[in-house]
Amino acid sequence: IIRRNSDKNTSAKTALSLAQIGEFSFAIFALAGAEKLISEEMASFLILVSVISMILTPFIIGNIYKLSSYFEKEFYESDVITPIERKDHIIVAGFAMLGKIVAASLQSKGANFIIISDNLKHVLHARKLGYMAYFGHLNKLPVLESLRVKEAQAIIITMSSEQNRRLISEAVLGYNKEANVIVKIDSVDERKSMRDLPELKFVDASFEVADLLVQRAIKK
Template sequence: TILLTSKKELALKTALALAQVGEFSFAIFALAGAAGLIANDLIGLLILVVVISMIITPFMLAKINVIVRKILKKETYKNDFETFTERRNHIIICGYSVVGKFIAKDLEAMGVEYIIIDNSLKHVREALAEGKKAYYGDMSKPSMLSDLHVENASAVIVTLDNTEKKRLVCEALQQFSKNVKIVVKVVSLEEKEALEALEIGTVIDSKKEIAHILADEAKLCRL
């Protein structure tokens, strides 16, 4: 089971960590009371609140993760990897953004079996809603590659946009199994050069391929 994180979690943790009122507040209350800005009975209540916050904050920080999960009722997502033990010669699409969607469509049209892996829950849910086999996870993690039985796949197509993430995934794949065929999409010469040291079998330069297609189409034009 994968526990999903969010900006709400970070914000709530920060708020709880800063909830304690400092001792300086006692001086402020005294000055405010002397100036007649706060009634004496209210000052007593405020001091009580400060003391309570100082007492409970250490205990609250020790259990902050549990408290945040209870408040936000954090969402979990569970992958079912049991079917992977029997799967063979399929293609793994790493990343279900624009390019990943086109690849899935083409593979489906050709009758080729494939699965989708993405670390965006939004993309995973989108693929599942379309009836596709999609899983949530990070393919740069060896544990994920093991769960997926990557060694049984005919190829892994990496369509991620982030160069560093792309490199980490390719490195993890190569370290996990030398027999995995990796196909990577790059968008620039600089990105291609950054991945050259990995000696990836197939690197597709998207801009170069588009240029070839445009040139071929232009040659068919007649005045």
């Protein structure tokens, strides 16, 4: 019934949640064996299966999203990402105006990159453009693991919010101290506020724009 009225991913999660055998089965199997309805060997085997099922239940429930993703990928649920099969890739965090420009530039250079955004509209738009984009928060451990941040060549943070930039920077470096994190900042004050994260590489928007303006002005 659930399969007919729900998507495959929901059906898989429901099936996994209901797969375990309850302790009441012990009494049923023992009684069936005592009444010779089934052989003693079969009763022992079924009881063993029940025990294994109960042992595995916490693992199944704790990893239900990853397990269900083998049946169908779930793009529309935040932070539910099937582990990717990539390495030496670039992760672009954010897909607003700057993120779009970065993605277009990376694509023109044939770079191996993916996009992560906590804005579903941005994710859907990125996918429509042909990019591999994921819906989630890069400051969460399951997302960091699924996107294989430790194997990434670089993480480019393009968010417009200073708070989000810091939150993601702290999470990525906390997960992988050696990560190559490049973050766009808007002011010298923001750079000073991130002095406790010396591993970061900054691109100061004001300085970069000023430099381009000067170059254009004196260009012959």
